[in-house]
Amino acid sequence: MTDGKNVLLAAPRGYCAGVDRAVETVEKALEKYGAPIYVRKQIVHNRYVVESLAKRGVIFVEEASEAPEGAHLVFSAHGISPAVRNQAQERKQLTLDATCPLVTKVHKEAQRFERDGYHILLVGHEGHEEVEGTAGEAPDVTHLVDGVDGVDKLPDYLQDEKLIWLSQTTLSVDETVVIVNKLRERFPHLENPPSDDICYATQNRQESVKAIAPKCDLMIVVGSKNSSNSVRLVEVALEAGARDSHLVDFAAEIDESWLDGVETVGVTCGASVPELLVREVLEYLDDRGFNDVEQVTTSTESITFALPRDLRPART
Ligand code: SF4
Secondary structure, three states: EEEEEEEEEEEOOOOOHHHHHHHHHHHHHHHHHOOOOOEEEEOOOOOOHHHHHHHOEEEEOOOHHOOOOOEEEOOOOOOOOHHHHHHHHHOOOOEOOOOHHHHHHHHHHHHHHHHHOEEEEEEEEOOOOHHHHOOOOOOOOEEEEEEEEHHHHHHOOOOOOOOEEEOOOOOHHHHHHHHHHHHHHHEEEEEEOOOOOOOOOHHHHHHHHHHHHHOOOOOEEEEEOOOHHHHHHHHHHHOOOOOOOEEOHHHHHOHHHHHHOEEEEEEEEEEOOHHHHHHHHHHHHHHHHOOOOEEEEEEOOOOOOOOHHHOOOOOO
């Protein structure tokens, strides 16, 4: 150890099974069909990933209407509403769905609870693509609850109106508990979803940050500002006792002054961040005397998801 300076590296961190599948979907589509491949929205919320794919011939569009008729169009990991799927169908686009299966699971829950006559209280962040996609499955009965304050904005549901809560997959686990408790105070007959909507990757990355945060003077989270799960990691780090925490896309965004008087730096990254960006942060820290790196592993992950059917290797 040099001058007591050290790094605690959180694990698990980085790519989850859904991001891995989504990025591979675009790469395999490029291989199979050639450029250009169109992607609706950012395939995953990471600047480096999006810029790298754009250089290889991927064209990112906001809506299916911006891609030509008949084009190959990939739907991003965050999922789409049925209206978006219909729009692509009308334009005869050849679609590949990179929606994470754990997001699809929440969509199916929304469909089912609408069929069964429920009002759905969807805990999530207004304007996030995943929330728009999930709400789009049952728009007439879904009500967004954005933060604790969102609970007060809900209408008064009667005792005989069936109520269930669902959530975005990338929320803070602890904040969601607070929101759901407040929902239940207001609506004691509120029912729980059959299983967690906050996905395993979000939960594991938050747990690993909590394990090291109390020892960290500074926690550097690698991730993009529009990445919900990355932003949550900064919040979780601060709540769990890190003295300071910042989100950076690249090592070059680290401000030297953050390291003033710092002995222990925690490092982690969001679920859409390639490991090479973490390596660059570790090199940056190494150059400044933070040579002692200890990885702290709180869980291991082995989940993988199959590619969309059209991109799977042919069976022999
Ligand atoms: S963060 Fe979770 S829900 Fe989102 S892509 Fe990864 S595994 Fe799927």
